[in-house]
Amino acid sequence: MVDDPNLLVGLERADDAGVYKLSDELAIIQTIDFITPIVDDPYTFGQIAAANALSDVYAMGGRPLTAMNVVCFPIKSQDLSVLTEILRGGWDKLWEAGATLVGGHSIDDDELKYGLSVTGVIHPLKIITKDGAEVGDKLLLTKPVGTGLVSTALKGGVAGEESLEQVSSSMTALNKVASELMLEAGAHACTDITGFGLLGHASGMVEDSRLGMEIRVSSIPIFPEVKEFANMGLVPGGTQRNREYRSDMIEMTSEISDEMLNILFDPQTSGGLLIAVPGKEAEALLQNLHRHGINEAAIIGEILAEPQGRIIVRE
Amino acid sequence: MTEVDARGLSCPMPVIKTKNALESIEEGEIVVIIDDATARDNVLRLAKSKGCTISEERKGDAFYLTLTKSR
Incomplete structure (x- = not known):
C-alpha cells in the first residue's frame, strides 16, 4: 500500500470514516454504508439507510457535502415504485443534511439493498476520532x-x-x-x-x-x-x-x-x-x-x- | 406432536419458528431440534417467557427440546 502522508485516518486504525487531507485547511471524509431493509415501508427505509450512511461523517465531526446512491434491486420481482420511494427517502435526508446527490450506481440483485457513499469536509485539525478520549471525560x-x-x-x-x-x-x-x-x-x-x-x-x-x-x-x-x-x-x-x-x-x-x-x-x-x-x-x-x-x-x-x-x- | 426442525438455522429463525409453533397449539408438546448453542439458549428463553415446562435431550450435535404448553 502506498504510504500517503495526507491520509489522516485510514484502515490502519479503522474509524467511522476515512479522512484525507487536501490542504492545511481542508480534508475530505469518505464513507460508504448500505443495508438490507429493516422496515417494510420503502420511504422510511430510504430515510434510515441515508441517516445511517451520513452518520459516519457526523461521528467524525464533519459536514456532509456530496453523496452517491448505491442500489441493489430485484427488478424482476419488485415494482419499480418501491425503488422510487426508497430513493425519495434518501433524497429527503440528504436535503435535510444539506448534502447534494451527485449520482449513483444500481445493479439487479435478488436481495434489495440501499445505501450511500458520502463525502464530507472537515478542518484537518478538528477531526474527532474514536481515539482521543481523556481520563475524566x-x-x-x-x-x-x-x-x-x-x-x-x-x-x-x-x-x-x-x-x-x-x-x-x-x-x-x-x-x-x-x-x-x-x-x-x-x-x-x-x-x-x-x-x-x-x-x-x-x-x-x-x-x-x-x-x-x-x-x-x-x-x-x-x-x-x-x-x-x-x-x-x-x-x-x-x-x-x-x-x-x-x-x-x-x-x-x-x-x-x-x-x-x-x-x-x-x-x-x-x-x-x-x-x-x-x-x-x-x-x-x-x-x-x-x-x-x-x-x-x-x-x-x-x-x-x-x-x-x-x-x-x-x- | 408438532416438531420444529431448526437445524442449520441461526438466530433469530429458530426462536421465531418455535414461537409460531407454540402459538399454533392451545396446549400440548412441541419438540424443537436445534444444533446451534446460542439459538438453543434463545429458544429456552422464549419457552420460559411463555411459561412452558422444558425437558432437554442431547443427541449427537443436536439438542432436542420438548416444550410443554398448558392452558
Missing part, C-alpha cells in the same frame, strides 16, 4: 439502543405499531445536531453506534489505549419493550458474534444478566453518537442536546485511568 449516548431486537421482534410478529414508530423515528433521525453540539462542547472523541452494538463500539474507544472506561447499565437509554424481547430470546444473529469479538475487554463488577448483555451488544442501525466530552462540559452538553429535541440523550459512563484497554460494566 464523561460518555454521552444520544439515541436509545435496541433497534436490532425490535427489528427481530417485528419479524417474529411480537412488536407492535408503537415499537415500530419509536425505533423508526429514532433511526431516521440524523446525528447532525448532536454532532454540531458536541463540537461546540469541545468533545475529545466520538463514534457512532451501529453493527457492533453499544459495547462493541465503546470498546473501540479504549482498545489498545492507556484508558479505561466505566459504563452504568441503569443510565443507558433503551427502547420500550426491548428488555421483554431480550427475555423472549428474540436476538438477532449478529449479537453473539459481537459478544465473542469483544468479551475479553468487558469486566462486570455486578450481576449483569445475559439478556442485558444481549441488549448491550445488540447490532444497531443508524444508532446514536457515543461522545467523550470533558467532565465539566458534560452536563451542559446534555442539557443542550435535550433542548434541541434529542430527548433520549444520557450520560452513561466515563473514561478512567484503569483498567487500561477495558470496560467496566456496572448496574
Whole structure:
C-alpha cells in the first residue's frame, strides 16, 4: 500500500470514516454504508439507510457535502415504485443534511439493498476520532439502543405499531445536531453506534489505549419493550458474534444478566453518537442536546485511568 | 406432536419458528431440534417467557427440546 502522508485516518486504525487531507485547511471524509431493509415501508427505509450512511461523517465531526446512491434491486420481482420511494427517502435526508446527490450506481440483485457513499469536509485539525478520549471525560449516548431486537421482534410478529414508530423515528433521525453540539462542547472523541452494538463500539474507544472506561447499565437509554424481547430470546444473529469479538475487554463488577448483555451488544442501525466530552462540559452538553429535541440523550459512563484497554460494566 | 426442525438455522429463525409453533397449539408438546448453542439458549428463553415446562435431550450435535404448553 502506498504510504500517503495526507491520509489522516485510514484502515490502519479503522474509524467511522476515512479522512484525507487536501490542504492545511481542508480534508475530505469518505464513507460508504448500505443495508438490507429493516422496515417494510420503502420511504422510511430510504430515510434510515441515508441517516445511517451520513452518520459516519457526523461521528467524525464533519459536514456532509456530496453523496452517491448505491442500489441493489430485484427488478424482476419488485415494482419499480418501491425503488422510487426508497430513493425519495434518501433524497429527503440528504436535503435535510444539506448534502447534494451527485449520482449513483444500481445493479439487479435478488436481495434489495440501499445505501450511500458520502463525502464530507472537515478542518484537518478538528477531526474527532474514536481515539482521543481523556481520563475524566464523561460518555454521552444520544439515541436509545435496541433497534436490532425490535427489528427481530417485528419479524417474529411480537412488536407492535408503537415499537415500530419509536425505533423508526429514532433511526431516521440524523446525528447532525448532536454532532454540531458536541463540537461546540469541545468533545475529545466520538463514534457512532451501529453493527457492533453499544459495547462493541465503546470498546473501540479504549482498545489498545492507556484508558479505561466505566459504563452504568441503569443510565443507558433503551427502547420500550426491548428488555421483554431480550427475555423472549428474540436476538438477532449478529449479537453473539459481537459478544465473542469483544468479551475479553468487558469486566462486570455486578450481576449483569445475559439478556442485558444481549441488549448491550445488540447490532444497531443508524444508532446514536457515543461522545467523550470533558467532565465539566458534560452536563451542559446534555442539557443542550435535550433542548434541541434529542430527548433520549444520557450520560452513561466515563473514561478512567484503569483498567487500561477495558470496560467496566456496572448496574 | 408438532416438531420444529431448526437445524442449520441461526438466530433469530429458530426462536421465531418455535414461537409460531407454540402459538399454533392451545396446549400440548412441541419438540424443537436445534444444533446451534446460542439459538438453543434463545429458544429456552422464549419457552420460559411463555411459561412452558422444558425437558432437554442431547443427541449427537443436536439438542432436542420438548416444550410443554398448558392452558
